[in-house]
Amino acid sequence: MCSALVLVGVAALMLIFSTEPVARREAAVRETAMLVEVTAPRSGTFRPTIVVMGTVIPAREIILAPRVDGTVAALGSSLVPGGAVGQGEVLLRIDDADYRIALSQRESDLEQAIADLEIEQGRQVLAERDYQELNKPLPDNKRALVLREPHLRSARARIESAQAAVDRARLDLERTAIRSPFEAQVISRSVNVGSQVEAGDPLARLVAVDSYWVEVTIPPEKLHWIEFPQLDPGSGSPVTVRDRAVGSEERRRQGSLFRLIGQLEGHTRLARALAVVDDPLALRPENAGAPRLMLGTFVEVRIEGREIRGALQIPRDTLRVGNTVWLMREGRLVVQPVEVLFSDADHAYVSGEITADDRVVTSSLATVEEGVRLRTADSDQP
Secondary structure (H helix, E strand, C coil): CHHHHHHHHHHHHHHHHHCCCCCCCCCCCCCCCEECCEECCEEEEECCEEEEEEEEEECCEEEECCCCCEEEEEECCCCCCCCEECCCCEEEEECCHHHHHHHHHHHHHHHHHHHHHHHHHHHHHHHHHHHHHHCCCCCHHHHHHHCCHHHHHHHHHHHHHHHHHHHHHHHHHHCCEEECCCCEEEEEECCCCCCEECCCCCCEEEEECCEEEEEEEECHHHHHHCCCCCCCCCCCCEEEEECCCCCCCCCEEEEEEEEEEEEECCCCCCEEEEEEEECCCCCCHHHCCCCCCCCCCEEEEEEECCCEEEEEEEEHHHCECCCEEEEEECCEEEEEECEEEEECCCEEEEECCCCCCCCEECCCCCCCCCCCEEECCCCCCC
C-alpha cells in the first residue's frame, strides 16, 4: 500500500514539472552609434613645414698667424676669448725694431743704386762723344760696348732690385702689425706679450660674425619640396632656427637655405644641407633683443617647403595604417584610402576620393568596421 502511494506521488510531481511555463527573454538589443569627434579637411594652397635638427657652425673662421718672426710687443684689448674685433683692427704687434733697421738699409741701397745709375749715365755721355770723334763704324756688339749700354742696363737693374728690396722691407715692417681680416669674435688666443713667434705660428682663432651656418640633415625624399638658391644666396627656402633648450617659442631666428652638400651622412643616410643666419650675435640695431646663436648648439630648424596645390590638409594623426582615413558619411564609418602627397610634423596633405565636405574622424575607435554607426556630441542620433 505504501509503495503504491509513493509511486502516485512521484507521478504527480513529474506531471507538475513537465507542465510548468518556461520564462523567455525577447531579443530587444538595439545597435548604439559610437560617439566620435570629427574635423573638416582644409582645401587651398599650402606651404608645409619640414622640421629637422642641425648644428650651428662658423661660416668663416681663421687661425690668425704672423708672416714675420719676432717677439710679441703688444696685444689689443679686444684680443681675448669672446672679444669682438672690427675689420682691419690691430690685434697684435710684433717688435719692429729689426724691421725698421732693415728698411733703412734697403732704402740706402736704393739711393746708392740711383747714384750709380746717374754716374753711369754720365759715363755713357762721354762714351758717346768719344765714339763720335772716332768717326769709325763698328759692329753692333762692339758699338754697344763702346757706348757702355750693358753697363747702363746693369745699373738700371740694380735700381729695380734695390726698389724691390725696399718694398719687401716695408711690407715686412707693416706685417709686424697683425690685423683682423673681417669683423669677428675671438674664440681663443695662444700668445701673450713676450712670446716669441715665427711665421705661421697660431696666434688666435677668429670667427666672422656677419653670418653663421646651420648644418642640417634632411630625409632625401623631402628634398623635392625644398628650394636651394642658384645664384642669389638669399633665395633659398626660408628657415626658422630655435634652440629648444631655451624653452621659449619666441626665441627664434630667421634664415634661409644656402647650399645642399653633395654627400649623404654616413650612418643615417640623410642629406646634408647648410642654412645661413645673418647677424647671429644680434649686433645690428634691427636685431636688438633677438636671441644669440652659440657655435656648436644643437637647434631645431623649421624649413618652409614649396607650395602644395590641389590637396587637402588633415591632421597628421588622422592618417591611419595603409594611408587611409576614417570618414563619417551619413552616420556611418567609411575607411577611405588616400594618396599622401606630403606630411610634416603636424599635417598630412592628401588627395583622392575625399573632399572638403567630408568629416574626418579624429577619435580612436575600439572597433574599426566599415559601415559601423557613428555619432557626434552635437548630433541627435542616439
